[in-house]
Amino acid sequence: MDWLFKEDDFTPKKDKDTFADKTVKALLSAASNIRRQDFIEKKGFLYSVNPALKLLSVFVLIFFISLSKNIFFLLSLDSLLIICTLLLKNSSGKVLYFSFAAFAFSLLMVFPSVFIYKSFSSLIIPVKVFADIVIVNILSITTRWKDITKSLKLIYVPDIFIFILDIAIIYIYVLGDLALNMIYALKIRTIGKLDKKYSLLSNIIGNVFIQSKLMSDEMYSAMELRGFTGEYKREVNFKLNIYDFIFILVIIFMISSYFFF
Amino acid sequence: MHIPDNYLSPSTCAVFGAAMIPAWRRAVKKIKDEIPRKKMPMLGIGAAFSFLIMMFNLPLPGGTTGHAVGAVLVAILLGPYSACIAVTAALLVQALFFGDGGILAFGANCFNMAFIMPFSGYYIFSILKKYFKNEKGEYIASFIAGYIGLNIAAFFAAVEFGIQPALFKDAAGLPLYCPYPLSVSIPAMMIPHLLVAGVVEGLVTSLVYAYVKKVSLDTVYEGSVSYKPLYILIATMVILCPLGLLAQGTAWGEWGAEEVVSLLGYVPKGMEKGISFNSLMPDYTVSGLSETLGYIISAVAGIAIIFLIFKLVNMKSLKHEK
Known part of the structure; x- marks a missing residue:
């Protein structure tokens, strides 16, 4: 029993596990984005607009942003979009954070070109990128x-x-959860330095793949049981209400300002 | 590698979107012929899988992390046509819901990552597999396929970026979209991909393939593919060849005597007279034709010669076997 009272001389080697933390963060954020869908209530202006109409206006707006060479149009559009974002329920901080991050990254990428051409004209790109990211995020949140x-x-x-x-959307959540659990299992069983990080992570990816094959077989059985015949029909509803008409007016206003500026 | 919006002109995006339509159509048709209805959900789940591969951060030297694209891996595991559709779906989810990669640039992103990358990777893998017969050789083949597949895709992305300032300028001659010419965009994209990202991609491709093969062999795709798309790929490259004319400077090692002087300060004695041999098409141009057309014709002729050599070697080895 003496050995029980002896103090162990063991200090685990320190290791950087940013890769695991980052992976966990990425998986969690994807999962939470998907999970959020179930809690979207149709209250509030942007939430009530017809989805098909929203999608179409996203395409049109992004197209016009890409064509525009006018910094005043883009800046006023950006500020309008920021106001729209602030009116969102509780997700506005996240949207602005992502959009400003994209803006900063894009600025960093484009900035050296100032020295090549001795002109600031390319700095219009980050302003456009900001607007695009806000638009896509508003669509995906509302x-x-x-x-x-x-x-x-x-x-x-x-x-x-x-x-x-x-x-794909459903299984990003399901498989992501599976991968997350495996990474947690790896993390809590690791003391000190983790060797062979690549093969361990690759094994997790491989395991996710094998599981996904099994799931797809199960899923097909479940689908067939419920009468799936290989046909998958989705009908798109294009009935418009009062919110939709207001929304169309706003979009027309934005696009006409492209020609006006 | 995800090209955001506003770096490519809308017309470039339209061209790549249009180029993807026949690829998607063929993939859907091929999948319908090849895959029983029972396996249909696998495409959706495969899309989720290829989305998740990009979430895995792998440690890099210096404490940073990087991630793999995984298109070659999905192509090896599910077949190139399924990979094309699965990666397209994953890219669409990223563009539409996560703001990662542009919506207008979706066609260009799909061209690089859902077409060029899985197909080139898959062909490299299946060709190399014939030469490396044992198991270890297969893993090396998958590493090379992942490495080269990613780098070809990155090269295409770099070219798409790089042609923008030459093609789309405003009245003052300033670029409207991506401001960097080919001479900047190609090294900026290729150096990190050749040195780091390609290695990560190759390692993930080969390690995951090895794991899946060891644990459950029957899940790996075992299909024969026609080499027709490979020819289409080569044809596209031939057409894209004139882009080389836009690039400044000469290729490394292809210097004329004057360039050697500017590089070294003198002409080595042996080169003074001797290095120029009279090729059939000096400087890749055919006399009497425009430079671009000449470029294409010389590329076609070059490929024809390479094919001829391969054919001869094959015939010889077949005779040998008999």
Whole structure:
């Protein structure tokens, strides 16, 4: 029993595990973005607008932003979008954080070109990137994703592809959860330095793949049991209400300002 | 590698979107012929899988982390056509819901990561697999496929960035979209991909492939693929060749005597007279034709010669086997 009272001379080697933390963070943020869909209530202006209409206006706005060379148009659009974001319920901080991060990154990428051309003209790109990121984030926060995938029918995306997208979104959550649990298991069983990080992480990825194969078989059985015949039809609803008309007016105002400026 | 919006002109985006349509159509058709209805959900789950591969951060020297794209891995595991559709779906989810990669640039991103990367990687893998017969050789083949696949995709992205300032300028001659010419964009994209990202991609591809093969062999894709798309790929590269004319400077090692002087300060004695041999098409141009057309014709002729050599070698080895 003496050995029990002896003090162990063991200090585990220190190790950087930023890779695990970052992976956990990425997986959690993807999962929480998907989970959030279930809690979107149709209260508030942007939440009530027809999803198909929102998707179409996103395409149109991004197209005009890409064409624009006018910094005043872009800056006023940016400020309008910031106001829109601030009106969102509780997610506005996140949207602005991501958009400003994208802006800063883009600025960093474009800035050296100032010295090549001796002109600040390329600095318009970060302003455009900011607007695009805000627009996409507003769309993804205020709309259920299954409504967005359904609206893709309007631009002739085939049903089979919408089917694949719908499954993909659900299984990013399911498989992400699986991967997360494996990483947690790896983390809590690790003392000191973790060797062979690459093969361990690759094994986790491989395991996720094998599980996904098994799940797809199970899923097909479940689908067939419920009468799946290989046809997947989604109908897009294009009935407009009063919110939609106001929304159309706002979008027309934004686009006409492109020509006006 | 995800190209955001506003770095490429809308017309470039439209071209790449249009280029992807036949690829998608063929992939969907091929999948319908090849994959039983029972396996359909696998495409969606495969899309989720290829989305998740990009979430895994792997440690890099110096304490930072990087992630793999995984398109070659998905192509090896599910087949190139399924990979094309799965990666497209993953990219669409990223662009539409996570703001990662542009919406207008979606076609260009798909071209690089859902078409060029899985197909080139898969072909490299299947060709190398024939030469490396044992298990270890297969893993090396998958590493090389991942490494080269990613670098080809990165090269295409770099070219897409790099042609912008030459093609789209405002009245003052300033670039409207990505401001960096090919001479900047290619090294800026290729150096990190050749040195770091390619190695990460290759390692992940080969280690995951090895794991899946060891644990459950029957889940790995075992299909024969026609080499037709490979020819289409080569044809695209031939057409894209004139881009080389836009690039400044000469290729490394292809210096003329004057350039050697400017590099070394003198002409080595042996080179003074001797290095120029009279090739059929000096400087890759055919006399009497425009430079661009000449470039394409010489590329076609070059490929034809390479194919001829391969054919001859094959015939010889077949005779040998008999």
